[in-house]
Amino acid sequence: MAGLPRRIIKETQRLMAEPVPGISAVPDEQNARYFHVVVAGPEGSPFEGGVFKLELFLPEEYPMSAPKVRFMTKIYHPNIDKLGRICLDILKDKWSPALQIRTVLLSIQALLSAPNPDDPLANDVAELWKVNEAEAIRNAREWTRTYAMGNI
Amino acid sequence: MGQCLCCDEKDGELPSLSVPPPETASLPSPLQPNISVDRDRSFPSHVIPASEASHLRRMLPHIDSLVLQTLAVIGNLVENDQETPPSMLRLQALSNKGHGWLLVLHSMVNVIPINEPLGPAVITLVLDDCALPAKDSITKVPRMFWLSAKASKRGRSDPNRHRNICIALGCIAEKLAGPTSVALLTDSTLDYLIANLDPLHHPSVVLFSLIALEKFAQTSENKIALNKRFHQESQHPLLVLEKWKLADDYMKRQVGFCSEWCLDNLFVSEGRPFTYERTDTSAINVMLNSQDVSEYLKIAANGLEARCDASSFESVRCTYQADAGIWYYEALIVTPGIMQIGWATKSSKFLNYEGYGIGDDEYSIAYDGCRNLIWYEAESIPHTLQQWKPGDILGCLLNIDREEVIFSLNGVALAPNSQLFKSAKSGFFAAASFMSFQQCEFNFGSKPFHFAPSGIVVCAFNDHALLTPEQKIILPRSKKLEQLRLTNIHEDSCSLCCDAPAVITLLPCRHQGYCSGCARQLESCPLCRSSIQERAVLSS
Numbered sequence: 107m108a109g110l111p112r113r114i115i116k117e118t119q120r121l122m123a124e125p126v127p128g129i130s131a132v133p134d135e136q137n138a139r140y141f142h143v144v145v146a147g148p149e150g151s152p153f154e155g156g157v158f159k160l161e162l163f164l165p166e167e168y169p170m171s172a173p174k175v176r177f178m179t180k181i182y183h184p185n186i187d188k189l190g191r192i193c194l195d196i197l198k199d200k201w202s203p204a205l206q207i208r209t210v211l212l213s214i215q216a217l218l219s220a221p222n223p224d225d226p227l228a229n230d231v232a233e234l235w236k237v238n239e240a241e242a243i244r245n246a247r248e249w250t251r252t253y254a255m256g257n258i
Numbered sequence: 259m260g261q262c263l264c265c266d267e268k269d270g271e272l273p274s275l276s277v278p279p280p281e282t283a284s285l286p287s288p289l290q291p292n293i294s295v296d297r298d299r300s301f302p303s304h305v306i307p308a309s310e311a312s313h314l315r316r317m318l319p320h321i322d323s324l325v326l327q328t329l330a331v332i333g334n335l336v337e338n339d340q341e342t343p344p345s346m347l348r349l350q351a352l353s354n355k356g357h358g359w360l361l362v363l364h365s366m367v368n369v370i371p372i373n374e375p376l377g378p379a380v381i382t383l384v385l386d387d388c389a390l391p392a393k394d395s396i397t398k399v400p401r402m403f404w405l406s407a408k409a410s411k412r413g414r415s416d417p418n419r420h421r422n423i424c425i426a427l428g429c430i431a432e433k434l435a436g437p438t439s440v441a442l443l444t445d446s447t448l449d450y451l452i453a454n455l456d457p458l459h460h461p462s463v464v465l466f467s468l469i470a471l472e473k474f475a476q477t478s479e480n481k482i483a484l485n486k487r488f489h490q491e492s493q494h495p496l497l498v499l500e501k502w503k504l505a506d507d508y509m510k511r512q513v514g515f516c517s518e519w520c521l522d523n524l525f526v527s528e529g530r531p532f533t534y535e536r537t538d539t540s541a542i543n544v545m546l547n548s549q550d551v552s553e554y555l556k557i558a559a560n561g562l563e564a565r566c567d568a569s570s571f572e573s574v575r576c577t578y579q580a581d582a583g584i585w586y587y588e589a590l591i592v593t594p595g596i597m598q599i600g601w602a603t604k605s606s607k608f609l610n611y612e613g614y615g616i617g618d619d620e621y622s623i624a625y626d627g628c629r630n631l632i633w634y635e636a637e638s639i640p641h642t643l644q645q646w647k648p649g650d651i652l653g654c655l656l657n658i659d660r661e662e663v664i665f666s667l668n669g670v671a672l673a674p675n676s677q678l679f680k681s682a683k684s685g686f687f688a689a690a691s692f693m694s695f696q697q698c699e700f701n702f703g704s705k706p707f708h709f710a711p712s713g714i715v716v717c718a719f720n721d722h723a724l725l726t727p728e729q730k731i732i733l734p735r736s737k738k739l740e741q742l743r744l745t746n747i748h749e750d751s752c753s754l755c756c757d758a759p760a761v762i763t764l765l766p767c768r769h770q771g772y773c774s775g776c777a778r779q780l781e782s783c784p785l786c787r788s789s790i791q792e793r794a795v796l797s798s
Contacts (some may be wrong), residue, residue, distance in 0.1 A: 112756040134435070135476060136523075136735060137553040159436060163611060169754055170779050174611070178434065180390055188354065188389050203754045203776070204784035231288055253392060 110138050113169055117207050129211045139164040143175075143211060143221055147254065148219040150152060152246035153181070156254030160214070161191075172201035182242075182249035184223040184232035192217070193227035244248065272572040293437045298404065298412075298419065299368050305356045305398040314361050317352070321365040322790045324349050329370060329380050334629075346387065353388040359395050360402055363682030364389065366404070367422040371464060375628055378425050382569045385429045396430065396438055412452035413570045424454065424463060431477075432569070432587025439477045452487060455495040464499065466503035468516050469567050469695070474522050485525055496521050497530065507593050508648035511574060512697055515565055519556045522734045532734055533559035539730045542700060543576040544723040547687075548732045551575075552610040555692065557732050563592075563699040566692035570610040576689040578704065578723035584657045586716035587688050591627065591650040592697040598624035598633050599698065601656050602689035603682045617717050620681040622689060625652060625665040631663070634677040643667045651708045652698075654717065656686055669709035688719070706767035752776050754784065763790040 109125040120139065121131050128148070134140040147153030159178040165171055175197060177190035185193040195211055196205060226232030235242040273699030301315050327345035331542040341349075353359040366384060369376040403423050413420035427447065431439045451474075454467035475481040488494050496517040503514030522533050537559040539545075545561025555567035589599050595666055602622030608615060617633025624633045627646030631638035646652065646667060653666035661683075662674035673779070688700065696788025701707065708715065731751035733741075751773070752760045764780070767788045772780070777793045 112751070113754065116756045135478065135481075135739075137551060138739075165611065166607065166609065172774075177388060188391070189387075202784045202787065203780070205330070256393070 111168075114138060114164060121207060126208055126211060128215060131211060132205060140169075141207065141229065145215055145218070147250060148215060151219045152243045153183075153218050153250050153254070156181075156217075156250035158254055160211075162210070165208075168201035169205075172197045172205075173207060175210060175214065180249060180253040182231060183218070183244040184221050184226045184235045184242075185217060185229055187228045191227060193225060260598075273403055273790055283519060292539045294356055298416070302360065302364050303404045305360060305402045309608045310356050314357060317358075318365065321349070321352060321361055322369045324352075325362075325366050325369050325384070327378075328384065329376065332376055332380055332383065332645075342387070349384055350388050353391075357395065357764050359388060359391040360398060363399070363426055364402060367419055367426060370418075370422050370423050372418040372421055377422070379465070379595060379693055381425045382694050383420060383430050384506065385426065385433065387567055390434075393438060393441065396434070399427070399430070400444050400450075405446045406446075407449040407453040410450050410456075410459075413463065414452070414459055420454065421460070421462045421466050422472045424451070424466035424701065426753060427451070427701070428473040429464065429569070431470060431480075432473040433478045434669060435473075435542045437477075439474055440479050443474050443480050443483065448483070448487060448519060452491070452495065455499065457498060461502075461507060461513055465516065468496075468513065468520065472516070472520055472567065474684040481524065488525055488527070494525075494527055496525060497527065509590060512565070512764065515556075515558065515697060516537065516567070518558070519565075522559070523736065526734075526736065534731050534733070542704050542720070542730065543725055544576055544704075544719040545725065545730065545732075546574045546700065547577045550577075552608040554610070559732055561730065562701070562704075563697070564690070564692065565592075565695075565697035567695060568610075569694055571613045571615045571693060572610050572614040572688065573608040575604075575606075575689045576700070576719065577686070577725060577729070578702070578719040579684045580656065580658065580717075580719070581684040582658050584655070584659065584714065584716050584719060585686075586653065586655045586711060587703070587706065588699065588700040588709065589652045589654070589700045590692070591646045591652060592648055592699060593695065594628060594645070594647050594692040595696045596626060597690060597696045597698060598622035599652055599690040600633075600654055600665070600688075601678060601686050603687070605682070606689065608691075617691070620757070621678075621767045623663055623675065623678040624691065625654070627667060632672075632675060633750050634675075641665075641672055643672060645672060653709050653711070654688065654709075655711055657714075658684065658686065660756040664711070666709060671711070763794045764790050765794050 120135055130144045130148040131141045134142060141162040143162050145158045145160060147156035148156065158181060161176055163174045165174060168230055175192055177186055177192065192214065194213060194217060196210065221235060223233040223235035226255065302317055303311055306314055324345045328343060328349065331343045331345065336384045349362050353362045362384065366381050370381060406518045426440070430442060451467045451471055454463050457464065471484060475484050488496070499513050499517040500521060501514065502510040502520055505511050505514060518533055519528055521530060539560060542560060542562065545555050546564055548557055551557065551574040552572045554566060554570060555572035555574050556565045556567065557574070564574055600616055602616050606616065606619050606622040612638065616622045618636040620635045626633055630641055630645060631645065632641050644667065649666055653669070655664040661676050661679035663678055664674050665672050688702065690698065703720030752758050752759060753771040754776040755773060758775055759774055760771045762772045762774055762777040763770040764772070764777065764783050767783045767786050769783050769785045774793070780790060782789050
């Protein structure tokens with residue numbers, strides 16, 4: 107813990123004091139830059155009822171560069187690949203230091219409600235999402251049941 | 259403690275495969291048939307469903323060879339962004355289907371040899387790069403390896419395999435910290451790991467069991483269970499192992515280091531003073547800087563020995579800065595794996611997660627005695643000295659006046675290297691980076707050097723540096739976190755760093771709330787993204 111920046115201390119304090127509904131983010135006991143995140147699948151989405159684990163890491167340059175976030179629970183989603191990497195503009199070129207851990211996690215929750223197959227990361231999933239959305243949603247429900255229920 | 263015959267065998271010798279150990283031969287349960295090394299190592303048909311068994315059984319020799327291929331190529335992977343080797347991609351693909359992940363795990367445990375310095379790193383790397391296992395696969399792990407206190411005893415005759423099991427358990431516990439880690443730490447897993455701490459085990463089994471326990475303890479629920487369990491034992495096992503810190507055997511020395519670190523940081527035992535409270539640092543004037551280190555590096559209370567057990571590439575600088583003259587220090591190599599030890603300025607960045615450390619930018623240079631390379635600017639050139647082994651002494655000489663760095667191993671020196679001085683002329687620190695499970699001890703001159711360079715007068719940091727008694731304290735993590743919680747943040751501070759006062763208004767958008775340091779790093783406004791023409795100082 108190389109002199110933890112106050113910004114991180116402040117965000118952590120606020121995350122603990124006023125958690126975001128449907129999201130929990132807990133700093134690792136040994137590394138205050140590493141957060142164990144749990145996001146509940148949004149209502150009305152094929153991920154509803156699922157509980158998704160993510161890891162979030164604040165790199166040395168944070169907040170000048172974006173947090174690194176990845177799904178640890180398998181998920182069938184056109185913008186999330188097999189290794190849990192997320193295709194989301196604010197995590198890449200659209201990052202702004204005014205964004206926070208809290209806003210990033212809210213965006214990810216929103217991405218679960220509104221998959222975007224036109225900007226895919228998982229090509230096979232995106233393809234199916236475009237040509238046969240009903241089947242894709244069935245798959246997403248099935249994966250949610252298999253990997254994201256009873257895993258917590 | 260009950261005795262069994264199989265415990266009398268010497269470490270490292272395989273027992274006869276045809277004779278099952280007597281203690282288990284009479285168990286009739288289908289889950290515990292005649293237990294032998296043979297069964298332990300064979301296809302885990304007891305956890306693989308019949309529908310997949312025949313296919314996967316055929317794959318097993320293939321998976322074994324992919325693991326060995328990966329092990330063979332990993333030492334040659336020197337570029338940080340080099341492509342993943344094909345054998346590793348195949349393993350990833352296999353682990354992604356059905357029970358393939360279990361089989362990849364099983365195979366790694368069986369075939370990775372104990373004397374291969376990169377073995378532990380490969381287990382960690384492969385598990386890290388494979389798609390995540392389903393919970394169902396995780397819950398089968400303890401059963402697949404037949405984990406129990408008895409298995410631990412039996413394991414004394416097969417330290418290779420049991421060391422690998424412990425590495426894998428630790429890696430999964432770390433990767434899946436949280437409920438999955440709790441699910442994996444069943445009573446039998448716990449019995450197994452605690453029994454492995456018996457000093458009669460091969461020290462590498464003890465070491466990696468301890469590291470596995472440390473990783474399980476990253477999840478609070480496990481930590482509570484572990485602490486409770488330790489206190490039920492007649493004697494806290496770590497209090498016994500802690501004494502190995504000064505052992506001549508370098509494997510035991512690692513156990514001692516980790517035990518002490520765990521007792522200070524994780525498994526705090528009542529009545530045992532923290533190591534820093536009873537370490538005499540009066541003769542030590544320079545240390546590894548506990549404020550200038552990446553997150554997971556462990557530093558001993560004397561500030562001179564460091565170790566990494568994380569999967570990241572952890573780095574540290576020393577406390578003293580050299581700006582002119584000729585300087586020398588030595589590092590005692592405790593583990594033979596990948597470390598990059600040398601010199602760095604403050605501009606050198608520790609990007610532990612990206613795998614960048616000392617020698618990976620233009621502000622640092624490092625010696626790597628495992629892959630036999632000199633690193634500068636993330637590029638490497640081979641050198642001709644022997645591969646290092648535990649007990650070797652690396653010498654690092656910095657001649658600022660002549661703009662030269664000279665590395666030596668056990669007194670045999672390489673030719674001078676001047677690359678570092680292309681980008682830096684002063685402000686040098688001793689610095690090092692550590693891959694998983696690597697450890698070394700620095701001597702900045704508080705003890706006599708083993709191989710002081712001849713024919714040249716060198717300075718030692720310890721003769722020139724000074725630290726206050728407060729600066730010499732390397733606080734245990736729990737105490738550090740306590741200090742953090744007490745930190746206050748002023749309301750008028752910069753909205754980006756929350757540290758310096760917010761005095762800047764960005765023009766033309768007029769958004770404000772930034773300090774000058776942060777504002778200088780911005781290209782566009784964090785709020786409206788409009789480009790910045792001026793950073794005006796706000797007068798209030």
